[in-house]
Amino acid sequence: xxxxxxxxxxxxxxxxxxxxxxxxxxxxxxxxxxxxxxxxxxxxxxxxxxxxxxxxxxxxxxxxxxxxxxxxxxxxxxxxxxxxxxxxxxxxxxxxxxxxxxxxxxxxxxxxxxxxxxxxxxxxxxxxxxxxxxxxxxxxxxxxxxxxxxxxxxxxxxxxxxxxxxxxxxxxxxxxxxxxxxxxxxxxxxxxxxxxxxxxxxxxxxxxxxxxxxxxxxxxxxxxxxxxxxxxxxxxxxxxxxxxxxxxxxxxxxxxxxxxxxxxxxxxxxxxxxxxxxxxxxxxxxxxxxxxxxxxxxxx
Amino acid sequence: xxxxxxxxxxxxxxxxxxxxxxxxxxxxxxxxxxxxxxxxxxxxxxxxxxxxxxxxxxxxxxxxxxxxxxxxxxxxxxxxxxxxxxxxxxxxxxxxxxxxxxxxxxxxxxxxxxxxxxxxxxxxxxxxxxxxxxxxxxxxxxxxxxxxxxxxxxxxxxxxxxxxxxxxxxxxxxxxxxxxxxxxxxxxxxxxxxxxxxxxxxxxxxxxxxxxxxxxxxxxxxxxxxxxxxxxxxxxxxxxxxxxxxxxxxxxxxxxxxxxxxxxxxxxxxxxxxxxxxxxxxxxxxxxxxxxxxxxxxxxxxxxxxxxxxxxxxxxxxxxxxxxxxxxxxxxxxxxxxxxxxxxxxxxxxxxxxxxxxxxxxxxxxxxxxxxxxxxxxxxxxxxxxxxxxxxxxxxxxxxxxxxxx
Numbered sequence: 001x002x003x004x005x006x007x008x009x010x011x012x013x014x015x016x017x018x019x020x021x022x023x024x025x026x027x028x029x030x031x032x033x034x035x036x037x038x039x040x041x042x043x044x045x046x047x048x049x050x051x052x053x054x055x056x057x058x059x060x061x062x063x064x065x066x067x068x069x070x071x072x073x074x075x076x077x078x079x080x081x082x083x084x085x086x087x088x089x090x091x092x093x094x095x096x097x098x099x100x101x102x103x104x105x106x107x108x109x110x111x112x113x114x115x116x117x118x119x120x121x122x123x124x125x126x127x128x129x130x131x132x133x134x135x136x137x138x139x140x141x142x143x144x145x146x147x148x149x150x151x152x153x154x155x156x157x158x159x160x161x162x163x164x165x166x167x168x169x170x171x172x173x174x175x176x177x178x179x180x181x182x183x184x185x186x187x188x189x190x191x192x193x194x195x196x197x198x199x200x201x202x203x204x205x206x207x208x209x210x211x212x213x214x215x216x217x218x219x220x221x222x223x224x225x226x227x228x229x230x231x232x233x234x235x236x237x238x239x240x241x242x243x244x245x246x247x248x249x250x251x252x253x254x255x256x257x258x259x260x261x262x263x264x265x266x267x268x269x270x271x272x273x274x275x276x277x278x279x280x281x282x283x284x285x286x287x288x289x290x291x292x293x294x295x296x297x298x299x300x
Numbered sequence: 301x302x303x304x305x306x307x308x309x310x311x312x313x314x315x316x317x318x319x320x321x322x323x324x325x326x327x328x329x330x331x332x333x334x335x336x337x338x339x340x341x342x343x344x345x346x347x348x349x350x351x352x353x354x355x356x357x358x359x360x361x362x363x364x365x366x367x368x369x370x371x372x373x374x375x376x377x378x379x380x381x382x383x384x385x386x387x388x389x390x391x392x393x394x395x396x397x398x399x400x401x402x403x404x405x406x407x408x409x410x411x412x413x414x415x416x417x418x419x420x421x422x423x424x425x426x427x428x429x430x431x432x433x434x435x436x437x438x439x440x441x442x443x444x445x446x447x448x449x450x451x452x453x454x455x456x457x458x459x460x461x462x463x464x465x466x467x468x469x470x471x472x473x474x475x476x477x478x479x480x481x482x483x484x485x486x487x488x489x490x491x492x493x494x495x496x497x498x499x500x501x502x503x504x505x506x507x508x509x510x511x512x513x514x515x516x517x518x519x520x521x522x523x524x525x526x527x528x529x530x531x532x533x534x535x536x537x538x539x540x541x542x543x544x545x546x547x548x549x550x551x552x553x554x555x556x557x558x559x560x561x562x563x564x565x566x567x568x569x570x571x572x573x574x575x576x577x578x579x580x581x582x583x584x585x586x587x588x589x590x591x592x593x594x595x596x597x598x599x600x601x602x603x604x605x606x607x608x609x610x611x612x613x614x615x616x617x618x619x620x621x622x623x624x625x626x627x628x629x630x631x632x633x634x635x636x637x638x639x640x641x642x643x644x645x646x647x648x649x650x651x652x653x654x655x656x657x658x659x660x661x662x663x664x665x666x667x668x669x670x671x672x673x674x675x676x677x678x679x680x681x682x683x684x685x686x687x688x689x690x691x692x693x694x695x696x697x698x699x700x701x702x703x704x705x706x
Contacts (some may be wrong), residue, residue, distance in 0.1 A: 007530050014530050021522045125344075128543040130550060130575055137554050143528070148554040221519045222546045230517045252704035265523030271486055273523065 017145040024151040027158040027259020031237035036207035042182040045105040051228025052116040057214025058223035071131035078211035086207025088199040121227035131218040137165040146194040154216040307371045333402030340384025352625025373556040388418035393420040403644040411435035412463035423490035427648040431624040439668035454496030456586040457680045459565035459690045467701040476505035476612045485540035493539045535561045542570035553579035560702030582703035585679040589620040600659040627660035
């Protein structure tokens with residue numbers, strides 16, 4: 001571990017490489033987390049299926065690549081297909097758990113995630129898959145900082161998607177209805193909003209966001225049927241840290257997590273990379289608890 | 301109540317069965333038993349296994365069968381589908397031995413399944429020749445009835461260390477100055493591979509500059525590969541099943557990591573050539589067997605002839621899983637003939653003194669039952685094809701070391 005820190009001190013440019021690469025994947029985490037926050041905030045459901053949606057989106061890009069279509073087109077196609085899937089899942093399962101407690105929703109979505117994993121395993125096989133967008137690498141500082149173009153593109157697309165989403169929620173009728181329902185579902189119903197439709201749209205929208213993320217993941221990293229969980233965990237962690245309805249927080253937490261994780265993987269060894277995510281979660285919660293406790297004291 | 305009496309009857313039936321059924325070795329047929337995965341996650345490799353067994357049985361029967369004592373027998377195999385579930389495999393092994401009276405077992409596919417079945421064959425003192433369980437842990441329990449035709453997992457990448465030591469001069473170093481970076485998944489198989497590599501590194505006095513363990517859910521090796529870039533080792537070894545192989549190849553090329561030698565497992569199951577094309581060039585890959593190796597025997601002829609026959613029969617080139625399975629049946633035929641009678645204890649003893657050459661390679665079991673005669677082979681990806689480069693005596697061509705900068 002000390003050796004690794006020494007490397008970073010001697011060659012700060014490597015730290016830059018780690019941080020930049022971390023930020024790039026962090027954008028994907030942030031996007032998936034934003035979807036989770038949306039569902040959580042509007043429907044009070046913790047969606048464990050998040051990661052499986054991501055992987056499914058990845059398979060869309062992979063399948064398109066197999067048939068000779070440009071995998072990049074998989075980003076919108078995955079979003080559309082996953083929206084339909086999310087919509088269908090809402091009308092079969094999710095609508096039953098909207099008003100139940102969180103534990104029920106965790107169990108139900110956990111169940112769906114297992115079903116999706118097994119289906120993907122049956123349909124696509126258990127082997128690892130990739131989609132190739134055919135892009136190169138940008139090299140900076142004598143090749144010590146290497147940024148894959150697909151990761152840069154993924155970052156840009158994630159930013160565009162995030163911005164579109166914000167505008168959509170602020171400006172469009174459906175977006176306003178979603179926000180109204182999040183604030184007070186009963187009042188929204190009284191004012192004539194079809195909350196059932198709003199829930200279905202929200203859940204579908206989240207699946208679509210994840211699907212788009214997944215297509216990017218398949219092009220920049222690798223996917224296989226059982227790789228969804230890390231994306232769910234990271235989304236959860238980011239939402240917990242940032243809080244619901246705090247878009248800026250989600251973005252900062254997502255990017256920060258990506259960078260911190262990568263540096264931690266370097267310093268502590270890759271085996272502790274995920275452990276580090278959990279450690280960070282605990283630290284943030286403890287710190288926040290401590291801050292809240294101080295505030296309560298002040299109020300006394 | 302009814303339920304209970306049913307249970308009692310089943311129990312009674314189970315107890316009386318071994319006494320009444322013993323048809324398996326009657327007449328002119330010797331029946332081998334096998335539970336292989338024909339459904340579930342191991343389906344593909346389960347089929348390779350079954351086809352390897354079947355091809356060998358057909359060939360042996362076509363050549364006059366097996367002569368035990370003075371009598372010629374034909375071979376036959378009774379199969380069950382273990383559904384890729386260890387518990388089911390153990391049940392079926394029990395059923396083959398107890399109910400069907402099988403006295404000679406062939407192995408299933410995968411280390412996990414073999415580990416589930418071996419305790420059953422041990423208990424009943426029925427020999428099992430397996431061809432698809434490579435885990436070292438199968439041979440550390442003092443089991444006496446298990447024999448494996450394949451090389452065990454700790455041998456998978458030893459060849460890479462030897463190869464690099466042989467080519468140390470091209471790297472401008474003494475073997476003892478070679479720096480090795482290791483990235484192994486945190487699972488029993490990969491850790492076995494790592495143990496073997498470490499043993500050989502110690503022999504040559506090589507230094508491990510990176511020793512990272514990859515978690516099961518990882519699809520990003522950026523942190524490890526950045527370290528590789530910084531420390532510039534001569535050899536990078538990756539073992540993390542097919543996802544490790546795919547992730548490594550993708551990111552090594554993306555991050556432009558220049559390492560003189562790259563060695564890994566599971567190249568073929570990750571299909572690195574098909575997926576990555578040029579980025580896979582010069583990668584060294586561990587394999588149990590290759591059709592181009594110059595091994596041969598009297599039954600199948602050369603490795604290439606076996607491959608041709610297999611392809612003619614099943615319509616695709618044989619993966620090594622099929623080859624090692626066919627060899628398992630050959631081992632049985634040989635042992636049965638040497639035992640001279642159909643007694644499972646005698647056959648077990650004959651198996652343990654096996655020393656034969658097959659198209660799959662030499663087979664000689666040590667006291668724990670693993671085949672210590674056959675080395676693992678190493679492929680190198682050259683011009684979009686796998687070429688055998690090690691062991692040097694059986695190689696098709698010389699390895700390209702160091703790999704040219706890409």
